[in-house]
Amino acid sequence: MSTPLGGKVEDDILSLRHQLMNWLFTPLYLLLLFSIVTGYIAALQLSNQPYDLALIERARLMASRFDHADHILQPADLLPDGAAHLSFTVFDARGAVMLANASLPHPRPRDLSATGPVLRNVTLSGEKVRLLILRFDSTRREPGVHFVLAVSEPIHNRLVLGRSILGNIVIPQFIFILIAGIAVWIGLKRGFSPLERLRCALARRPVNDLSPLDEAQVPGEVRPLIHELNGLITRLKIMLEHQRRFVANAAHQLRTPFAGLRAQAELAQREPVTEPVRYALEGICEGASRCNRLVEQLLALARNEPETRNVEAMAYIDLNRVAQGLAMEWAPEAVRQGIDLGFEGAVMPIPVCADEDGLRDMISNLIDNAIRYTPPGGQVTVLTGMDGDAWLRVEDNGPGIPVDERQNVFNRFYRIAGSGKHGSGLGLAIVAEVAQRFGARIEVSESVGGGAVFVVRFPLKTARGCKEL
Numbered sequence: 001m002s003t004p005l006g007g008k009v010e011d012d013i014l015s016l017r018h019q020l021m022n023w024l025f026t027p028l029y030l031l032l033l034f035s036i037v038t039g040y041i042a043a044l045q046l047s048n049q050p051y052d053l054a055l056i057e058r059a060r061l062m063a064s065r066f067d068h069a070d071h072i073l074q075p076a077d078l079l080p081d082g083a084a085h086l087s088f089t090v091f092d093a094r095g096a097v098m099l100a101n102a103s104l105p106h107p108r109p110r111d112l113s114a115t116g117p118v119l120r121n122v123t124l125s126g127e128k129v130r131l132l133i134l135r136f137d138s139t140r141r142e143p144g145v146h147f148v149l150a151v152s153e154p155i156h157n158r159l160v161l162g163r164s165i166l167g168n169i170v171i172p173q174f175i176f177i178l179i180a181g182i183a184v185w186i187g188l189k190r191g192f193s194p195l196e197r198l199r200c201a202l203a204r205r206p207v208n209d210l211s212p213l214d215e216a217q218v219p220g221e222v223r224p225l226i227h228e229l230n231g232l233i234t235r236l237k238i239m240l241e242h243q244r245r246f247v248a249n250a251a252h253q254l255r256t257p258f259a260g261l262r263a264q265a266e267l268a269q270r271e272p273v274t275e276p277v278r279y280a281l282e283g284i285c286e287g288a289s290r291c292n293r294l295v296e297q298l299l300a301l302a303r304n305e306p307e308t309r310n311v312e313a314m315a316y317i318d319l320n321r322v323a324q325g326l327a328m329e330w331a332p333e334a335v336r337q338g339i340d341l342g343f344e345g346a347v348m349p350i351p352v353c354a355d356e357d358g359l360r361d362m363i364s365n366l367i368d369n370a371i372r373y374t375p376p377g378g379q380v381t382v383l384t385g386m387d388g389d390a391w392l393r394v395e396d397n398g399p400g401i402p403v404d405e406r407q408n409v410f411n412r413f414y415r416i417a418g419s420g421k422h423g424s425g426l427g428l429a430i431v432a433e434v435a436q437r438f439g440a441r442i443e444v445s446e447s448v449g450g451g452a453v454f455v456v457r458f459p460l461k462t463a464r465g466c467k468e469l
């Protein structure tokens with residue numbers, strides 16, 4: 001049996017899992033972001049270093065060539081091999097351009113006061129470049145005079161190197177987080193599996209199973225919750241038991257006074273009384289009978305409630321014999337109501353795992369209903385048989401039960417309005433309780449004559465706790 005609770009628990013587990021994932025991965029993603037930013041800065045610095053060293057080396061070579069040249073140089077003569085991409089300008093001490101292959105900005109005074117080469121990124125004519133300023137003293141050309149060399153190099157190659165370093169840092173981190181995510185997801189799924197098992201066990205439980213949940217099977221964090229839940233189940237069980245006992249005791253206590261009332265009223269009816277008194281006495285008799293029946297039904301319900309029955313008391317009983325006996329017992333009432341009550345049993349005994357009182361309560365209520373709700377002149381047939389299961393069938397040609405009421409009629413105190421008959425609404429509730437205890441299924445349908453058909457199917461192998469034949 002599945003309950004609507006099942007889906008809800010699953011949803012909650014899911015959301016709990018998602019919450020945990022969120023709490024774990026949001027900081028992890030923030031960390032990853034932080035690491036990418038710092039990694040990017042570090043990668044750029046790392047990629048600058050070798051290029052800067054090479055640039056300084058080349059600038060020194062260029063400065064030395066400028067100083068040692070005896071003749072007037074062409075700009076291309078100053079560039080070392082493989083350095084054609086460099087732009088440079090040589091300034092003299094006053095800032096006049098001595099030699100250049102491009103017009104680089106004049107160095108700032110701050111750059112000139114530095115002892116070593118100065119390096120920084122600047123944008124020249126819309127292009128980002130690395131600019132080096134090198135102040136050098138002449139030893140050959142004009143000893144004691146200093147010159148300034150400005151060299152610029154496009155930063156494109158540095159960026160390519162920087163990105164490749166970044167890629168080498170970030171991609172493994174991404175893979176690491178992905179694997180961590182999968183591992184955490186699997187871990188959570190496994191961690192939640194005891195709860196999922198508990199949910200399945202709960203969903204499979206019969207409605208009347210109020211046994212405690214197994215605390216040992218759940219994780220320590222959930223154990224106190226299950227412990228409390230078990231406490232609640234126990235209290236509920238005790239309360240239900242009190243309630244059941246109260247109803248049974250009350251019904252039992254009412255039995256004798258109602259019987260007495262009826263006997264007294266019947267006695268009084270035999271006396272010569274006036275017409276209004278006789279009418280009143282008939283009313284009292286009728287009322288006492290109805291009360292008596294209600295009390296009997298309440299007692300039958302209390303008797304058949306699953307908690308009150310010991311499953312071990314069940315034994316194999318011949319369904320055929322019990323049904324036939326009851327059909328005979330109900331025959332006089334059927335005659336009184338003008339109903340043709342028939343029995344069509346199987347030739348062989350039909351063993352069902354049941355207890356005789358419960359079985360009698362069940363069949364009696366089905367026959368009672370069929371006779372009660374079928375108008376005079378109608379037919380009621382009780383049949384038994386065996387195909388895959390053992391079955392009992394009670395059918396009539398009365399008004400039948402509308403399709404949308406077929407589930408409701410098994411509820412306690414539920415009656416279909418307008419039947420014009422007296423009743424308590426407990427008969428089919430008793431039938432349902434008994435059937436559940438026997439592991440039997442009840443089907444309600446419509447007979448050929450438009451009446452009601454009740455079929456009770458007993459599984460052949462219920463044998464759990466059933467005494468052998």
Ligand SMILES: Nc1ncnc2c1ncn2[C@@H]1O[C@H](COP(=O)(O)OP(=O)(O)O)[C@@H](O)[C@H]1O
Binds near residue numbers: 373398401409426428
């Ligand atoms: N054989 C039947 N034919 C028509 N209606 C029925 C039949 N059996 C049960 N019902 C309907 O189902 C309702 C519930 O039945 P039950 O639980 O036995 O209570 P009660 O007979 O005391 O009213 C009845 O009120 C009746 O309307």
Ligand SMILES: [Mg+2]
Binds near residue numbers: 369
């Ligand atoms: Mg009834």
